Amino acid sequence: xxxxxxxxxxxLMADFHIVIGNRRYSSWSLRGWLAVRVSGVTFDETVVPxxxxxxxxxxxxxxxxxxxLVPLLHHDGRTIWDSLAILEYMAEQVPxxxxxPGDAGSRAVARSVVAEMHSGxxxxxxELPMNLGVDRSGQGYSDEAAADIARIQEVWxxxxxxxxxxxxxxxWSGADIAFAPVVTRFKTYGVSLEPRLQRYVEAxxxxxxxxxxxxxxxxxxxxxxxxx
Amino acid sequence: xxxxxxxxxxxLMADFHIVIGNRRYSSWSLRGWLAVRVSGVTFDETVVPxxxxxxxxxxxxxxxxxxxLVPLLHHDGRTIWDSLAILEYMAEQVPxxxxxPGDAGSRAVARSVVAEMHSGxxxxxxELPMNLGVDRSGQGYSDEAAADIARIQEVWxxxxxxxxxxxxxxxWSGADIAFAPVVTRFKTYGVSLEPRLQRYVEAxxxxxxxxxxxxxxxxxxxxxxxxx
Numbered sequence: 001x002x003x004x005x006x007x008x009x010x011x012l013m014a015d016f017h018i019v020i021g022n023r024r025y026s027s028w029s030l031r032g033w034l035a036v037r038v039s040g041v042t043f044d045e046t047v048v049p050x051x052x053x054x055x056x057x058x059x060x061x062x063x064x065x066x067x068x069l070v071p072l073l074h075h076d077g078r079t080i081w082d083s084l085a086i087l088e089y090m091a092e093q094v095p096x097x098x099x100x101p102g103d104a105g106s107r108a109v110a111r112s113v114v115a116e117m118h119s120g121x122x123x124x125x126x127e128l129p130m131n132l133g134v135d136r137s138g139q140g141y142s143d144e145a146a147a148d149i150a151r152i153q154e155v156w157x158x159x160x161x162x163x164x165x166x167x168x169x170x171x172w173s174g175a176d177i178a179f180a181p182v183v184t185r186f187k188t189y190g191v192s193l194e195p196r197l198q199r200y201v202e203a204x205x206x207x208x209x210x211x212x213x214x215x216x217x218x219x220x221x222x223x224x225x226x227x228x
Numbered sequence: 229x230x231x232x233x234x235x236x237x238x239x240l241m242a243d244f245h246i247v248i249g250n251r252r253y254s255s256w257s258l259r260g261w262l263a264v265r266v267s268g269v270t271f272d273e274t275v276v277p278x279x280x281x282x283x284x285x286x287x288x289x290x291x292x293x294x295x296x297l298v299p300l301l302h303h304d305g306r307t308i309w310d311s312l313a314i315l316e317y318m319a320e321q322v323p324x325x326x327x328x329p330g331d332a333g334s335r336a337v338a339r340s341v342v343a344e345m346h347s348g349x350x351x352x353x354x355e356l357p358m359n360l361g362v363d364r365s366g367q368g369y370s371d372e373a374a375a376d377i378a379r380i381q382e383v384w385x386x387x388x389x390x391x392x393x394x395x396x397x398x399x400w401s402g403a404d405i406a407f408a409p410v411v412t413r414f415k416t417y418g419v420s421l422e423p424r425l426q427r428y429v430e431a432x433x434x435x436x437x438x439x440x441x442x443x444x445x446x447x448x449x450x451x452x453x454x455x456x
Contacts, residue, residue, distance in 0.1 A: 092332065
């Protein structure tokens with residue numbers, strides 16, 4: 001499924017092309033897609049539904065030298081893979097989008113929390129997979145997942161103390177992108193939060209790009225037994 | 229254990245301070261330390277041996293808002309955590325060190341392979357932990373670890389095809405830093421490689437900073453039963 005985002009008058013510039021999994025489940029794709037979407041460039045999008053026999057081959061056709069994983073970004077003859085590399089790429093390509101905080105110290109902390117998210121929180125990922133189509137607010141989880149959730153609350157609380165805005169580092173940034181799938185999990189699994197963190201969750205969920213993503217997810221026909 | 233690296237005449241500039249685990253086992257620490265070391269700044273170093281009852285508390289004393297994990301970098305009143313954020317920070321602080329390739333396309337691919345390494349290869353990490361003090365060349369591993377090893381070989385092979393130098397992107401870069409612990413694992417576990425990849429392994433192992441790290445590891449008194 002190929003779609004185009006952006007302004008028709010800029011079609012000649014639409015040489016960004018992102019390959020994502022279906023929106024209902026693909027948390028890594030959400031990150032890569034948000035980085036491209038909020039940067040404001042015109043881009044094409046291909047959705048490869050996950051967990052079908054042909055999924056891996058379909059991704060491989062798009063992956064170039066990357067792994068058979070989504071998201072993938074094509075631009076200017078390049079294939080860039082992994083949501084964090086896509087985020088850094090868009091930050092370089094569109095500095096005016098402010099994907100990283102302008103202050104060097106804030107940027108360093110933003111990258112710290114993003115990198116921590118990128119390599120960690122395995123129990124949260126495995127036990128509370130992203131699923132935008134269900135309500136699982138009664139479901140329990142292990143002590144390991146509880147520790148992951150507690151650490152994320154600590155990170156958000158620290159960031160919001162210094163933020164001065166609705167998001168982790170004031171304006172929307174790569175840190176909010178990295179945690180956006182976690183925000184959806186906290187909603188799906190009914191994780192109770194102190195008021196300031198709940199306001200942050202609401203701010204992320206009501207961001208226009210998140211609304212687009214949720215709308216797209218609701219319109220998708222694919223349901224995977226593995227996640228349902 | 230506190231040590232200072234760099235030039236005595238620059239002591240007034242030694243406001244970089246890295247906190248690492250012991251060199252024998254701490255693969256994440258190796259990455260963060262290499263980023264600081266090859267950047268050429270003068271820095272202090274604190275080693276917190278892993279897997280002791282007091283390890284977590286000792287790291288917590290240094291961690292600021294970071295998790296109780298190494299490596300941590302202190303600079304200019306900031307605490308930066310996670311090896312990848314430390315790499316990006318040093319790349320910004322010392323652009324002349326060339327921690328990322330100068331060409332935007334090469335840089336995007338370098339960040340792609342680094343981010344892939346950062347979030348993946350779990351089987352390799354768990355089954356073939358870094359241990360600089362042993363030879364385990366006869367040890368077998370699972371199909372999942374074999375797939376991780378095959379993908380890393382593919383990544384290296386692709387990068388070296390375009391490199392034009394001894395390292396993945398010509399000169400030493402963040403990509404070599406990210407894979408340095410894997411290089412040590414391939415040596416420790418006797419992973420057989422085609423000649424070009426074996427030459428790459430030798431190039432990394434004979435890099436002066438890697439020699440310093442191995443020398444430091446050999447001088448450490450701590451041995452952890454968990455890894456031996």
